[in-house]
Structures are given as structure tokens and as C-alpha cells.
Amino acid sequence: MAQSIVSILPEILMTIFGLLLIVIDVLAGEDRKSGVGYFGIAFVLLALIASIPPFNGFKIFGFNKMVVWDVYSYAFFLTFAFAYIMSTLGSVDYLKDRGINKGEYYVIMFFSIIGMMFMVSATDLSVFYLGLETMAISMYILAGYNKKELTSNEAGIKYFIMGAFSSGIFLYGLTYVFGYTGSTKYHIIAEFIRNNGVSHFSIIFGLILMFAGFAFKISAFPFHMWAPDVYSGAPTPVAGFMTVAPKAAAFGGMVRFLMVAGVPVVEKWQLFFAILAVLTMTYGNLVAIAQNNVKRMLAYSAISHAGYMLIGLVAANDIGYQAIALYTMIYAFMNIGAFTLLSVLKNKGIIDDERLESFAGLAKKHPLYSLAMLLFMFSLAGIPPLAGFIGKFYIFMAAIKAKIYWLAIIGVLNSAIACYYYMRVTVYMYFKEAEYDVEANLRPAAFIATFIASVVVLLLTVFPSLLINIVKSMIV
Template identity: 35%
Template structure:
């Protein structure tokens, strides 16, 4: 084996990011607390360079590297760009929040960078081993990040729950993978797909493994009935970490599911479709209904995420390129929507005040008409009201479902969207119809305000002109699923 046969150049962004993360880890040791912003700027710079490398290394068709452990294809490239953007937004929105709570430390940046690296590996992995390594790199970084606020009992509890349930899920996933390995004698996604098509794989054994794989995935994306950790973790972790968990990883999870289910086990699509139907319907129903009862906006976002993951799974279970690209669009736009939602929660926070109760938004339209308007955009986009991007994401998924002939599933999905509209409307109601109880001016920094406004306006802009992204993602899915 030679260096050139590894085709390492396809992984340039990941390699750079790894080096940058290590460098920042070291540099930070020599930076005093007062000059911590140096680390912050370096981290953002590392993200910018990674994004630049992703654009210049954009893969128009699948390219294998590292002995078929790693693939560079359009799905991976676009997902990673979305993920880098999502992580950058966490750092920009969360800077003031973290600084006010003593979280503005080196660990925050290095762990975030490693989480990002994990997500990028997840997006590009085409071997059960590399998929698992990417997932664990992400998960371990996130466990530590949730516990970043050591003195907070709530954060520690959340981290513990997240870790125990996450470890359980990883175990499930590994067990399932080992079953599939037993049936196909391979960990390579493409080989597995080939063995299934040629009928060499033992069906019973593979489907048995599939159940565990789907369970593991269900845990990781927080689909009902494996969702118990989501609300506690969202509520307990610092808001910027909740944003980190709630935004970018959804895109990584999409790519992860595509690699395993669509590329690896598509031969058993009929079997996993049935499982995903159950997960999706339960997530839509339980997620939306439970969200109504929440008074904490982070918990509300948690249940709303669960329901959005239900929609994402609806797209995937269609098991054809129309469905995958719909789910891709859904995941991509959800990253931006969720980032904006958490960003607005942090905008209201200040030293000693979390601002994470729905009641804290009371009268925002009087305190800050502009940001109330922005929150309105986010809420209506999440509710799927046109002409915001959330509507087109739902339209894409519904279209794929109806194309499959499962109209009843589309009806369930829209019925639950109606329930969803209720709690999003309630946030708008609190902002616009109630009188403010707290007239403290908003203290967020200019950069966070500007980026946040752009982010929210993008939700409207992408709704007015969704064609480019829809076409781009559909094309990406089409080229990525070419046989290797």
C-alpha cells in the first residue's frame, strides 16, 4: 500500500480540519483567559478554510479513498458544507452566551471542532467501521460539551442521560452491524449491497441485524420511541450546545442513514420502510402532541425536532431518489431553521438570565420589533406555512410520499403539521399579543445580530426561490447513488 493508493486528497478538508483542531488545542494552552478571543477567531478561520476546501474539492461523482473506507461524492460535499455552516452559526450566536457563563474556554472550541470532524467523517464514510468511528467522534465530543457547565446539576444530569442512552444506542448499532457482517462477510457498504442483490446474504440474519441498526439510528436522531433523551438534553445543556446538537448533526444523520440504508441495505428497502413508517408516524404524533404541553422553549424545540425527524424519515422511507432528495432538502433547511431558533433564544439571554421560557418572549414585538419579526419567520417556517422554506421542505416530502402511493401517510403528516402549527403560533402569540414583563434591552453583539437576521431572512429568501437548492440537491443525490 502506497500513499497515492490511499487517494488521501479526497479527504483534504477533513485532514486540514484535524490538523487545525490539534493546532488550536495546542495554541489555546498558551492563551490567557483575557485573550481567549484569539482561539475563537482561529476556530472560525479553521471553519472558513474547511468550507473553502470543501468548495474547491467538490466531488461531482463518487470517489473512493482510504481503501474504500471513505467516499467523496456530492451528498458528502453538500452535507459537509451545511454542517460547517451550522457549526459556525453555533459559535457566532453563542459567543456572548458562552462568555457570560464562563464557557468561553478552549475546550469549547476544540471539542466543537472534533464534533465537526466526526460529522464530516459520518457524511463520507462508506464502511461500517468508518461510519461508526465518525458517529462516536461526534457523540463523545457532544457528551463532554453537554457537561461543559460542570457546576450545573441539570447539565450534568443531561450529560449522564445522553451518555448512557447514547452508549446503549451505539451498542445496538454495533450489534446490528455485526449481524449484517455475519450475513455478508463484509463491512463495506457497497459490497454488502452487492451481496444482497446477488442473493448471497442470509435474509433472516440481515433483517435481524437491520432491526438493531434502525434502532440505533432511531436513538441517534431521536425518533419516537427512542426519543427520551432529547428533551432533557436540550433543556439541560447550555443553549449553544443545544443548538450544536439540534442543528448540524441532523444533516450528518441524513448522510449516515443514506450510507447505511440507501446505499448498503437498499435490497431490503421493503423491510426497513416498514420500520421507518412506524418510527416516523410515532415521531410525528408524539413529538407534536407533547410539544404543546411545554413551557420551556428549549424543550419545545426538542419535541419539535422529534417531529421534524419524523418528516425526515418520511422522506427516506420512500426509498427512491425523489424521497432522498426531499429528505436532503428537509435536513439542509432544518439546520438553518433550528440554528436561527436557538440563536434567537440566546439573543434574549444575558448574564444570569437564560431566557429559555416561552413566557420570556412576552411582548417581544414591543421590545424589539425586528427580532420579533425574525422569530415570526422562524416559527412560521417551522410550521410549514408558505412562503417560507419550511413549506417547500414539507411539500417535497409530501410529494415523494404521494408519489409512492402512500396518501394516508401524507394525510397523517399534514394532520400533525396542523397540531404543530398550534404551538408555533403560541410563540407568535406570546410575542405579539402579550405585554412585555421585562423591558431590559437586548444586549447581543452586532455580529450575532447581523448574522442572525441574515439567517432568518434566508428562510424567507429560500422560500421565495427554492428552485436552485432543490435542483442542486436532487442532482447531488442522483450522482451520489451511481454505482461505485
């Protein structure tokens, strides 16, 4: 029993902190709500430090093998923590400017992390589902957070309908898996599948529906239709958060499920996800090229990044899931960095703030801003020596190790295509003349976020060992 408590120690800590955060929010003055965010960051850091797994290969199961605390979940916790810290810092000024700087924002984001942590540390589908919904419901609110703005409303509604729809489908599939195997616990499902295969209709049906629900969550190709609208409609810092953390959590949870429960039938789902990966990244990239709105472009690029991450899943080896973990960590920095920069951009011309034209000639007026954006763009494109490269490198390592060369080739070619639209931003910033009076006011919070992200993006390749050692010691 004590073991059970220990096994959810990180989550318990986070929950306590989350509750404290609520109290802080309630007590804080109306004009000092940003403090809630800062406290949230402090809490996340504390929890991060307190829940460091004591040694490699550490693994504690709890609640009759329903949850586990191990390096794997810790690695994903890192991603969530990074995402939280970055987007909180990035949000402060954005929210202040729009007069929606409420404490709930930070609290909800904080609680969404708890949901994600449960998704990743779940070894039982019911815990996974609860985590999923904790996360998803928080994200619905955040997507529609700017309630005065129509786009945000619509993003919230769309995300809600599609999200609930997808979790419904996921859940329905889950019931069949449960019904067929008689349990929701991963290891029992695994054993059952090992003994009986997956030839029975119910389990095929169930697994396919579960995969579809999962594909929805990560915005993989045929199930992506919500993503661009939601990402571009949601408040910009939230969009940054949404493209990273929930996706990471979905991957984290699903990989654990597949690597534990699905391992006896790897080949069966490998092809499914391989096709999904190809379609997802190709679609995301091709459509992103056509975008003139940077936020929307980043939204489509987020789809394509889901495609790259899927390669790690398809590889279905240790390097694969390590790569996914590392990729999401890095993605947290670069993508949220880009969205943070996007959120401080103010265009006084007739076009929207996030149009490509806003970036024209920005390098002259805001050299540091432009430099940071350049770094993020190239990092997203996966150009060394920036951090994004390490992530992609690891992903392709996984594919090569699994001997899925064709997928790796399609992947790298895609990442070359992707360069084009990331470069367009830099083209506008550096190569064009300013068309409108554009303001990019990086105040302390957003500046710190950008600074951290830039430093990480720049230096991660030089000092990647820390993160790599963490993911390297992950065991599903």
C-alpha cells in the same frame, strides 16, 4: 493510494484545521477565546471552499472503498458547516455571560463536525462507527459543557448514557450484519443481500438493532426519551447545534447505508421507518403542544422534525435523500437561529428565562428580536415563503413520488398541528402584554448569527436554486 488520500481530502483539511485550532486555543489569551471560534468559522469556510466537488456526479472512493468524497457528502458537509458557523456565533455571548468562554468549546464542536463528515462519507461500517463516536463523544462533552450548572451536567450524563447505550446496540447489530455478510463494506453487504436476501435471522436481528441505534441517534419515537431532557438541559446554543448537526449526520450516514446496502430489500425497511416516522412526528408535535418552556418545546419539535426527515428516508428515492439534505441545511439556520435568540433572552422575573411568559409583549420592546423569532417560528412550522417550507415541500415531494400518500397526508396534517405551538410563541410576543422585565441583548456575534439566519430564512425561497442544485446533483 493517491486516490485514497484525495478521497478524504475534506476530512484531512478539517483535521489540520482542527489541530491548528487547538494551537490557537493554547496560544490565545484567557479573555480572547472567542477568537478560537472565529478562526473555527474561517477554517470551516476555507474547507468548504477547498472541498467543493469539481463537477456533478463527482465521486472518489478511497481506502479500498471505505470512504468516498462526493457531492452527497459535500451537501451534508454544508449542513454541518452552517450549523457550526451559526451556533459558534450564537455561543460567543452566551458563553461569555456565564464565564465559560473556553477555547475547547469551539475546538470540540469543530472536531464533532469531522466525525459527522466521516459518518456521511463512509462506505464502510467501521468508518461510519468511528465517525459516529467522534461526533457523539464530542457532543457528550458539549452537552455537559456548562459544568457549573446542574441541568447541563445532567444533560451531559443523560446524553452520555443513552448515547453510549445506543451506539452499543448499534454496534452489536453491526456485528451481526458483518458476521452474516462477511464484510463491513456497503457494496459487499449490498451484493450479499442481493444474492441471499434477508431471511436469515442474524441479518434481520442485526439490521433491526442497527436501525434501533440509528433511531436513538435521531431521537425517533420509541427511542426519543433522552432528547427532550438533553436538549433542554444542554447550554442553549449547544442544544441548537445538537438538534441539527448530529441528526443530519445520522441521516446522512444511514441514508447512504440504506441506499447502497439496503436497496435490494427496500420494502422491508420502508414500512419500519414509515411507522417510526408517523409515531415520531405525531408524538413530538403532541407533546410539544403541552410545553410551556420554549426550549423544551423546541426540543420536542426537534423530535417531530426528525419524523419529517424520516419521510424522506421512507421514500427511498433520489428526491428523498435530496430532501433530507436540503431539509437539514435549512433546519440548521432556522433552528439554531431560534436557539440563539433563546440564549440571549434574560428574564428578571421569577420564572425561567425560557418560559413562554418571558416572551410576552416582547414585540414592543424588542421588535427586531421578535420579528426574527417570528420568522424562525413560522419557518419551523413550514409556512411559505419562509425557508422551512422549501424543506417540507421537498420532503413531501419525495413521499408523493414514492406514492406513499398516506404518509404524506399524515405529515402535512402534523405540520399543521405543529403550527399551533410555534404560533404560541408569536402569540406571546405579539399579542400579549409584558409580564416581566425581559432583556434580549443581541450583541454583535449573536446578532450576526440571527441576521444570517433571518436572511436565509426569508430569502431562501426566493433564491433556492443554489442549494437545490447542490442536493440535486447528489448521487449516493
